[in-house]
Amino acid sequence: MTPVQTRTRPPVHRRSGTATITVTVEIPTDDPRLARRLTAALGVLAQGGGRVAVAAEGVPALAEAPAAPERSPALVIDVPGREVLIHGEAVALTRLEFELLAFLARYPGMVHTRTELLQYVWDAPDTGLPGRTVDVHVRRLRAKLAEFDALVATVRGVGYRFTRSRDVEYRGTAGASPADDRLLSI
Structure with missing residues (x-):
């Protein structure tokens, strides 16, 4: 897995107070476990309250990562x-x-x-x-x-x-x- 493009300090949008981070990752097509692990990691990021969109070349894009189950407060x-x-x-x-x-x-x-x-x-x-x-x-x-x-x-x-x-x-x-x-x- 090789990251091609990342931004370490994303600009914060003035109106919404949110930041958008774009990460491009190359995943070998012959390793489906790697794609599942990456999707699971993105799901963990979504639990933090952010939105995660996943798109792949040649594969229909997922509108959003599956919603995380409701967590009880720690x-x-x-x-x-x-x-x-x-x-x-x-x-x-x-x-x-x-x-x-x-x-x-x-x-x-x-x-x-x-x-x-x-x-x-x-x-x-x-x-x-x-x-x-x-x-x-x-x-x-x-x-x-x-x-x-x-x-x-x-x-x-x-x-x-x-x-x-x-x-x-x-x-x-x-x-x-x-x-x-x-x-x-x-």
Whole structure:
């Protein structure tokens, strides 16, 4: 299998925010297993939310790779049940670790300062708790999240943010928006 043409840094389309990558691959016609393996690999790429189109010279083009089966989220944060599951296995978190994770996940992509986290998670804005308390709890939380530790990102000099991911399901209070769980006013 020899790639003929690839683009390593595809341009992002201004309106849609997506990129198109074109790869041309030569596959010997006498090796059908190689074509099946390549199609399976493209199916894995399609699971990530992208679209994959396959065309071959002399063979009718597939409009799109077969749709991937519906995946269950790898990380589930169940607020009413006060439970965190990684690949279906419960993770033992302390009350503050759970509250910290749930609060950050309620507002994915939003940066929270240590002072805000002390106020909204610890309910202690003026008790004199040092900001390092937040750092220690974040470190312990990341250790327990194992492969998902990168979801709790540090914003240097500011605080922390929960990274958006398709592998995460946030289950808030029934009938309420995530913002209704605990009101955040800035």
